Amino acid sequence: MTMLESSNLSRRGFLAGLGGMSFAVAIGSDGASLFADAHAQGAARAINAWVRIAPDGVVTIYSAGAEMGQGSKTSLPMILAEEMDADWSKVVIEMAPADRDVYGYTFNNERGMSIVGSRAVMLYFNDLRMAGAQVRKVLIQNAAQQWGADAKTLRTEPGFVINPANGQKLSYGDIAAKGSIPDPLPKVEASELKPRSQWRMIGRGVARRDTPAKVNGSAIYAMDVKLPGMVYATAIHAPVHTGKPVEWNDAEIRKLPGVLDTVRLSNGVAIVAASFLEARAASEKLNVKWDAGAAGSFDSDAALENYVKVHNDPKANVFSIEKKGDINAAFTAAAKKFKADYRADYGYHAQMEPLNAVVRIADDGGSAEVWEGTQAPDFTRDEVAKALGLPPQAVTVHQCYMGGGFGRRTLGDYAAECAVIAKQVKRPVKLIWTREEDMAFGMFRPAAFQCLEAAQDATGKVTGWKHCVVGDGGVLLHTGIRIPYYDLPNLDIERRGVSHGIRLKHWRAVGHVFNVFAIESLVDEMAVEAKMDPIQFRIERMAAIPKLRRCFEQVAKMCDWNAPRPAGRALGVSLSERSNSLGAGVVEISLDRETGKIKVHKVWISVDGGVIVTPGPAKANVESGIIYGLSGLLHERITIKDGVVQQSNFHDYPLMRMSDLPEVMEVSFIESDQRPTGLGEIGNPFLGAAIANAFYRLTGKRIRHLPFTPERVLETLKA
Amino acid sequence: MVSFNLNGRAVSVDAKPDTPLLWVIRDQIGLTGTKYGCGAGLCGACTIHINGEALRSCQTLASEAAGKNVTTIEGLSPNSSHPLQKAWVRHEVPQCGYCQSGQIMKAAELLAKTPKPTREQIVQHMDGNICRCGTYHNIIAAIETASKEG
Numbered sequence: 001m002t003m004l005e006s007s008n009l010s011r012r013g014f015l016a017g018l019g020g021m022s023f024a025v026a027i028g029s030d031g032a033s034l035f036a037d038a039h040a041q042g043a044a045r046a047i048n049a050w051v052r053i054a055p056d057g058v059v060t061i062y063s064a065g066a067e068m069g070q071g072s073k074t075s076l077p078m079i080l081a082e083e084m085d086a087d088w089s090k091v092v093i094e095m096a097p098a099d100r101d102v103y104g105y106t107f108n109n110e111r112g113m114s115i116v117g118s119r120a121v122m123l124y125f126n127d128l129r130m131a132g133a134q135v136r137k138v139l140i141q142n143a144a145q146q147w148g149a150d151a152k153t154l155r156t157e158p159g160f161v162i163n164p165a166n167g168q169k170l171s172y173g174d175i176a177a178k179g180s181i182p183d184p185l186p187k188v189e190a191s192e193l194k195p196r197s198q199w200r201m202i203g204r205g206v207a208r209r210d211t212p213a214k215v216n217g218s219a220i221y222a223m224d225v226k227l228p229g230m231v232y233a234t235a236i237h238a239p240v241h242t243g244k245p246v247e248w249n250d251a252e253i254r255k256l257p258g259v260l261d262t263v264r265l266s267n268g269v270a271i272v273a274a275s276f277l278e279a280r281a282a283s284e285k286l287n288v289k290w291d292a293g294a295a296g297s298f299d300s301d302a303a304l305e306n307y308v309k310v311h312n313d314p315k316a317n318v319f320s321i322e323k324k325g326d327i328n329a330a331f332t333a334a335a336k337k338f339k340a341d342y343r344a345d346y347g348y349h350a351q352m353e354p355l356n357a358v359v360r361i362a363d364d365g366g367s368a369e370v371w372e373g374t375q376a377p378d379f380t381r382d383e384v385a386k387a388l389g390l391p392p393q394a395v396t397v398h399q400c401y402m403g404g405g406f407g408r409r410t411l412g413d414y415a416a417e418c419a420v421i422a423k424q425v426k427r428p429v430k431l432i433w434t435r436e437e438d439m440a441f442g443m444f445r446p447a448a449f450q451c452l453e454a455a456q457d458a459t460g461k462v463t464g465w466k467h468c469v470v471g472d473g474g475v476l477l478h479t480g481i482r483i484p485y486y487d488l489p490n491l492d493i494e495r496r497g498v499s500h501g502i503r504l505k506h507w508r509a510v511g512h513v514f515n516v517f518a519i520e521s522l523v524d525e526m527a528v529e530a531k532m533d534p535i536q537f538r539i540e541r542m543a544a545i546p547k548l549r550r551c552f553e554q555v556a557k558m559c560d561w562n563a564p565r566p567a568g569r570a571l572g573v574s575l576s577e578r579s580n581s582l583g584a585g586v587v588e589i590s591l592d593r594e595t596g597k598i599k600v601h602k603v604w605i606s607v608d609g610g611v612i613v614t615p616g617p618a619k620a621n622v623e624s625g626i627i628y629g630l631s632g633l634l635h636e637r638i639t640i641k642d643g644v645v646q647q648s649n650f651h652d653y654p655l656m657r658m659s660d661l662p663e664v665m666e667v668s669f670i671e672s673d674q675r676p677t678g679l680g681e682i683g684n685p686f687l688g689a690a691i692a693n694a695f696y697r698l699t700g701k702r703i704r705h706l707p708f709t710p711e712r713v714l715e716t717l718k719a
Numbered sequence: 720m721v722s723f724n725l726n727g728r729a730v731s732v733d734a735k736p737d738t739p740l741l742w743v744i745r746d747q748i749g750l751t752g753t754k755y756g757c758g759a760g761l762c763g764a765c766t767i768h769i770n771g772e773a774l775r776s777c778q779t780l781a782s783e784a785a786g787k788n789v790t791t792i793e794g795l796s797p798n799s800s801h802p803l804q805k806a807w808v809r810h811e812v813p814q815c816g817y818c819q820s821g822q823i824m825k826a827a828e829l830l831a832k833t834p835k836p837t838r839e840q841i842v843q844h845m846d847g848n849i850c851r852c853g854t855y856h857n858i859i860a861a862i863e864t865a866s867k868e869g
Contacts, residue, residue: 069814069852207811214816215807215823216799217752217792224751232746277742352756352764352817352851403754403817404851435757616811620857624814627853650761650849658855659846665856 057173068405071617083132087159098377118678142179205614237268240643242293307449325490330464334455344514346638347445353403373402383412407506443505446473480512517688554606572694576686579678596710625683631656726794736782763848814852
């Protein structure tokens with residue numbers, strides 16, 4: 001039962017007990033710098049080793065890639081191992097400690113470890129290559145010294161330094177056993193990195209290290225952690241997101257079997273019991289008087305219609321996202337103008353593992369450990385520390401596999417909640433939110449209303465573009481709203497914010513889901529009006545940049561764009577964009593006019609994601625984005641009445657199943673030498689417009705409100 | 720007290736007869752490969768076998784296992800050598816992995832009864848098991864591989 005504890009002990013033993021070399025790396029805004037271990041230990045803060053080479057040749061590399069299924073836990077160390085020319089069969093991967101100052105990437109001038117926005121490979125790629133190259137340089141210098149050779153004449157093969165002049169070989173383990181690490185470490189220039197032609201792993205990939213444990217039940221998620229003396233908690237949160245508990249039938253609850261304690265939370269009540277089932281059974285008897293707060297009368301359908309009024313209100317508070325050129329002149333001079341509205345409902349993450357965490361506080365209260373599957377171990381550390389009144393350094397985060405993330409697991413919120421409970425009950429606690437709780441107290445992809453307008457000049461070129469998004473959620477609303485891939489002269493892009501108190505969060509590409517849907521739907525309307533091929537229209541009239549043009553050209557080949565389709569089928573096309581990647585996708589759909597069910601038969605997408613580091617997982621990530629996207633578009637809808645979420649589990653929030661799988665799903669990457677860009681969410685944003693545009697070709701009707709549930713499709717057909 | 724055979728070994732657990740078997744297996748016996756996903760028989764993450772039949776353990780009472788052979792992912796093979804597990808590795812099926820124990824157990828029931836399933840039979844059999852990462856196409860490919868090589 002204490003498997004985790006023993007593995008931690010053995011890890012500490014490994015780090016402390018064996019000789020060898022260890023390197024600590026701090027990744028700064030100017031790239032990676034490496035310290036010898038002695039230097040690191042002499043520094044003010046304790047810095048853990050990033051790379052360790054043991055005398056037996058085992059290379060331990062920390063991974064900062066929180067693993068939610070995308071494969072970063074394997075791919076990040078592989079990048080470093082490539083440049084240091086490690087023998088991959090001797091590489092052991094451990095999760096990096098939750099210390100952003102040492103292991104964080106730099107993004108927008110801030111250090112962070114959040115694995116969000118498909119950024120892991122993109123943001124760590126250059127730094128990890130530099131770090132690996134620096135380790136390799138030290139190993140070569142040591143061998144040169146030992147042989148009395150010129151370091152410049154030596155080369156490496158996986159796990160060895162070689163002297164080509166006489167065939168001498170030294171293993172990395174042997175070097176580590178006797179070698180020394182200069183302080184400061186030698187500098188590495190970008191020109192010293194391996195040229196692409198010499199890559200052994202980048203571009204080919206390696207087997208994911210998490211696969212074996214995920215086919216025999218041994219992969220450990222936080223849900224699976226069990227500590228000595230641990231008790232179980234479940235939490236019931238306010239049914240209205242802004243609510244707070246006033247009082248509850250505490251005496252009655254405390255008498256129920258197994259119940260050990262109840263804990264008042266800022267937004268709910270936790271019940272602690274000897275087993276999860278007893279905690280859950282007691283939670284079903286819990287009768288809480290709530291103060292509903294500001295969202296008590298919230299109605300999601302009414303709110304969406306209110307957004308229309310906000311858009312029409314000249315006094316509304318406007319946040320400008322981008323202004324370019326002279327938008328008024330473009331519209332005044334326009335030969336033709338277009339205007340269309342689009343809507344989107346709330347969406348729920350539905351990661352397969354309901355949210356949970358385990359917290360153990362030391363007897364003296366001076367330190368704590370947390371086990372969580374988190375996209376952001378650094379934020380978990382901060383939030384748990386804050387909840388316990390401890391400095392962040394006093395909190396150790398044991399990163400577990402995540403049963404899905406999709407943007408929900410970056411706040412440390414439920415870990416902090418577990419810490420509050422553990423502090424009160426003075427025992428290690430596992431907190432599990434039930435699926436019902438996970439959904440009711442979810443943090444949703446925001447609902448949105450959008451109005452788009454476009455102006456064309458006399459030659460038909462699009463010269464003016466206005467996009468206004470209205471809703472709650474701040475920056476969540478405007479990811480994917482800018483259109484740098486279309487080189488248009490006059491732009492006015494804005495957000496009009498409304499505040500409801502409904503909990504909102506990133507959701508696999510979040511704003512791209514509805515923004516790209518709206519953008520590419522309007523472009524399609526203009527192409528139809530111009531009687532032009534929609535791809536040609538984008539290139540000629542929207543001034544698609546070359547990178548996007550290549551994606552369209554490739555996907556057109558993949559799907560044989562101009563070939564006739566079977567009766568009752570139609571194609572739709574849209575661009576895709578996310579985290580510096582660009583793509584173009586096509587779907588082939590049919591429609592059951594009786595039931596309103598849209599069937600997506602085939603999906604093709606061409607993606608420019610820069611250098612593809614691990615082709616297998618890269619493709620799997622795009623495919624996963626496609627399935628997640630289709631599920632959200634065709635099945636999933638959160639509605640809220642009287643402030644309360646109406647859905648509770650997978651019977652009324654259905655997810656896509658195997659029988660809905662497209663018959664064909666083809667992913668193709670554009671050949672590129674550019675730095676890798678994000679792939680975890682590029683499979684998602686194009687689907688809304690591609691389906692809606694195909695729907696128009698089948699029916700002559702525009703579907704402007706997502707998701708495209710059968711009821712909504714039937715309404716659209718009748719309209 | 721409930722007694723049954725778990726992965727080839729006799730076990731007796733101090734559990735009330737109406738306890739869902741999922742929690743007996745996970746929290747009392749300590750085999751955590753079987754997962755809690757929805758608690759309502761809707762997702763399949765908790766799929767196990769009782770006398771060879773794939774069941775949702777969150778909807779199965781401990782008493783229903785009494786005296787029977789219960790198999791979890793940990794007992795499917797001693798060393799990940801079941802043809803499905805090998806095929807799962809070869810096709811690198813899992814992403815987050817949380818649903819995969821249930822997927823494999825559900826697929827194992829299919830191959831035991833229908834060693835050479837058609838694609839339609841695979842889809843029909845597996846349709847109750849949700850994978851939020853969308854690995855469905857790789858699950859189908861892995862089952863087809865296992866059925867050829869198993």
